Amino acid sequence: MYKETDILKESSVEGNLIINIGPQHPSTHGVLHLVVTLNGETIKKVEPHLGYIHRSIEKMCESLSYRQFIYVTSKMDYLSSHINNHGCAMCVEKGLQIEVPPRAQVIRVLMDELTRLSSHQLWWGAMAMDIGALTPFFHAFREREMITSIFEETCGTRLTMNYMVPGGVMADVNTNFQKSVKDFIIHFKNKINEYDELLTGNIIFQNRTKGVGFISKENAISFGCSGPTARGSGVSCDIRKLYPYEVYNQLDFDEILEPGGDCFARYLVRMKEMKQSISIIEQLIDNIPDGDFQAKTKAVLKLPKGEFYSSVESARGEFGVYIVSEGGTTPYRIKFRSPGFSNLSALDFMSREGKIGDLIAIMGSLDLVIPDIDR
Amino acid sequence: MFLKEYIQDIYGAVKSLLIGMRRTGYYFTNHKEIITQQYPDNKATLNLSERFRGEVVMIHDENNEHACTGCTACELACPNATIKIITQFDISPDGKKKKALNKFVYHLDLCTMCNLCIVACPTDAIKMANTFEHSVFDRSKLTKILNNPDSKIRAGIE
Numbered sequence: 273m274y275k276e277t278d279i280l281k282e283s284s285v286e287g288n289l290i291i292n293i294g295p296q297h298p299s300t301h302g303v304l305h306l307v308v309t310l311n312g313e314t315i316k317k318v319e320p321h322l323g324y325i326h327r328s329i330e331k332m333c334e335s336l337s338y339r340q341f342i343y344v345t346s347k348m349d350y351l352s353s354h355i356n357n358h359g360c361a362m363c364v365e366k367g368l369q370i371e372v373p374p375r376a377q378v379i380r381v382l383m384d385e386l387t388r389l390s391s392h393q394l395w396w397g398a399m400a401m402d403i404g405a406l407t408p409f410f411h412a413f414r415e416r417e418m419i420t421s422i423f424e425e426t427c428g429t430r431l432t433m434n435y436m437v438p439g440g441v442m443a444d445v446n447t448n449f450q451k452s453v454k455d456f457i458i459h460f461k462n463k464i465n466e467y468d469e470l471l472t473g474n475i476i477f478q479n480r481t482k483g484v485g486f487i488s489k490e491n492a493i494s495f496g497c498s499g500p501t502a503r504g505s506g507v508s509c510d511i512r513k514l515y516p517y518e519v520y521n522q523l524d525f526d527e528i529l530e531p532g533g534d535c536f537a538r539y540l541v542r543m544k545e546m547k548q549s550i551s552i553i554e555q556l557i558d559n560i561p562d563g564d565f566q567a568k569t570k571a572v573l574k575l576p577k578g579e580f581y582s583s584v585e586s587a588r589g590e591f592g593v594y595i596v597s598e599g600g601t602t603p604y605r606i607k608f609r610s611p612g613f614s615n616l617s618a619l620d621f622m623s624r625e626g627k628i629g630d631l632i633a634i635m636g637s638l639d640l641v642i643p644d645i646d647r
Numbered sequence: 648m649f650l651k652e653y654i655q656d657i658y659g660a661v662k663s664l665l666i667g668m669r670r671t672g673y674y675f676t677n678h679k680e681i682i683t684q685q686y687p688d689n690k691a692t693l694n695l696s697e698r699f700r701g702e703v704v705m706i707h708d709e710n711n712e713h714a715c716t717g718c719t720a721c722e723l724a725c726p727n728a729t730i731k732i733i734t735q736f737d738i739s740p741d742g743k744k745k746k747a748l749n750k751f752v753y754h755l756d757l758c759t760m761c762n763l764c765i766v767a768c769p770t771d772a773i774k775m776a777n778t779f780e781h782s783v784f785d786r787s788k789l790t791k792i793l794n795n796p797d798s799k800i801r802a803g804i805e
Contacts, residue, residue: 340726343761407671414682421696428698428775434761442766446698469670475660 287311293631295324302642306631313627318620326646333606338364338573341606343434345593348610349644350431351391352587354383354423357436359584362517363593364438366582367575373564376440377518382453382556383423383435384584385549389460390419391587391639392542392549399539399636400471403480408471415463418456425452438573440566453557457550464546472543481535485622485634488533495621496614499589500545501638504538506531511585525552535637542639574601588612588639612644695777700760703730703753704776705793712801713794715772717748721764729757730764747800751793755781770804 288311295305305321329348333341342360346353358380365372372380397412420430425446427433435442446452471477487497492505502509510527512520528544530537575597583592589611596605615638623631686693695701707713717734735749751773765775773793783789 336726339724339763343726343759343763417682424699425696426698428696428700428762429760432759432761434763437766442762443698446696466670470667473663474667475663478663 288316295321302640304640304642304645308628308631310628313629315623315626315628315631318623318631320616320619322646324646325643327643329647330606330608334603337601338438338575338603341603342436342438343432345608346432346434347643348608348647349586349588349591349612349641351394351641352387352591353432354387354435355584355586356591357434358384359582359586359591359593361436361438362584363580363582363595364573364575367578367580367595367597368438368569368573370439370567370569372440372518373567374519374561375563376565376567378556378560379441379445379565380436381518381520381523382553382560383441385552386419386422386453388587389546389549389553390416392546393419395542395587395636395639396467396471399633399639400477402632402636403477405471405474405477408467411463411466411470415456415460418452418459422449422452422456425449437566439569440564442566444565445560450557450560453553457553457557461550464543464550467543472539478536480630480633481539481637483534483536484626484630485535485637486533487618487622491621492533492618495618497589497618498614499586499611500528500538500541501589501615501618503528504530504541504637505533509590511583511590515583517582517584519556523552523555535633538637572601574599575603583609586611588641588644589615608647610644610647612638612640612642616640616645695779697777698775699777699779700762700775701777701779702755702760702775702781703758703764703773703793705751705773705795706771707795707798708801710801711795711798713748713772713798714770714801714804715748715751715794716770716800716804717746718769720767720769721773724763724767726761726763727757727759729754729759748794753791753793754789755791756786756789 288309290307290309293306293308295303303324305324307319307321308315309317327347329344333344336344342357345356345360349356393412393416397409400408423433424430426443426449427435487495487505489505489507492502492507497505497507498509506529508514508527508529511517512525513527525548528541528548530541532540575595577597577599579594579596581592581594583590585591590609591611592609594607594609595603598604619634619638622634626634705713705715717732719732722730722732731752731754732748733750733752734746736744737747739745760775762775765773781789
């Protein structure tokens with residue numbers, strides 16, 4: 273727990289300087305406040321202070337019904353809102369023991385992978401911008417615009433969709449959906465090579481990221497890292513592979529592991545994951561089975577008494593939903609396991625004895641979304 | 648040996664920068680792909696998708712009749728208390744009392760466009776409209792009454 277006296281204790285060490293980074297958008301990722309203890313340019317300690325965008329979503333969910341609480345979760349990790357909604361819908365389905373129709377399962381997986389692509393594209397642009405390259409941001413948003421247009425066509429909104437409902441999806445896909453996705457895939461397959469040309473091979477970028485923010489496999493596990501952050505250290509933690517949900521066990525894709533453990537390894541994991549997502553979408557887009565898009569459910573959902581947990585692989589790591597039900601129409605308690613919170617806890621470890629300029633590169637490579645951390 | 652590595656490093660570095668600059672140069676000379684939309688100049692050609700969630704509206708036909716029975720399913724489905732339905736009792740010609748809609752109050756400033764009310768409506772009386780320019784000078788103007796004045800329920804809808 274942070275105390276005012278801590279600052280006095282540390283600042284009394286000779287040569288130590290304490291500076292506050294934030295809370296106003298330290299590196300365009302959200303309202304995060306970092307108290308950094310510096311000795312010259314060397315980082316001695318990084319202390320993240322949270323709570324600037326806390327909206328008490330978990331408490332709010334306790335007063336909402338099982339259909340209503342799903343829409344709130346798209347406002348947590350707004351870049352992978354489909355995946356958040358998916359996790360919540362799956363947890364409710366687990367409690368009600370609803371079988372999701374195959375068509376809905378495939379649509380859900382397609383939407384998840386499109387979300388992952390759009391999230392990684394934004395991360396790619398934002399990370400490059402953190403490090404000082406402005407052009408990639410515009411390139412990334414050019415492709416991301418196509419995905420948000422696809423979402424707008426089918427779901428009606430661009431960012432907070434509320435498209436996954438207990439039992440399936442809210443509406444059938446738009447008639448243009450297959451064509452738009454195929455157009456996007458053809459377009460993006462050319463452009464992802466451009467991403468590599470512009471940034472991956474760039475010597476300035478490599479010097480800024482290679483060997484920076486190292487975290488070993490053991491430490492990544494002990495900090496509870498998940499997603500690309502952990503896979504960049506060689507930890508196998510892809511929920512899609514380990515605990516397959518929906519149709520992921522029938523699909524042919526690889527779990528990307530990079531042994532490096534530094535910022536560049538985490539960068540490579542996400543770049544390769546984008547290619548895997550493209551391959552998953554290509555496998556599914558022509559094979560959407562016919563049938564219902566939503567299972568028949570009761571008008572008022574009541575979960576049986578008990579505890580339910582389900583987890584999905586969001587763009588940042590393991591997103592878990594834990595519901596305690598007392599048998600009523602609203603949950604007794606909801607806990608979200610957000611990937612950003614655990615990944616942020618490793619920031620102090622990663623950046624110690626590094627330089628102040630590396631801190632921003634490390635934060636970029638963690639892909640932090642602050643509303644996801646604060647909830 | 649050291650010198651050779653040093654020169655190789657420099658060669659690799661310069662090459663990587665040139666590869667990036669080639670891409671930049673391509674876009675500098677081939678600016679055909681213009682993706683910026685010149686809003687609001689393109690208002691006439693602006694193409695929004697049919698399902699775009701702009702605001703909730705009530706569907707009225709040419710006889711100024713709607714399909715809302717005042718069942719409050721949308722009010723119960725809304726997570727933010729955006730919708731408030733005020734009902735009244737109409738007396739039908741055969742003397743029976745019947746519940747009917749008086750006012751469908753819609754608080755646009757609270758709405759998050761989650762679409763749950765549209766899904767909940769049993770008679771498809773409301774829908775999402777494509778309008779998205781909602782800025783007004785006063786917040787009270789965002790509270791709307793969706794049913795037209797003097798409108799009544801379409802015959803045959805229970």
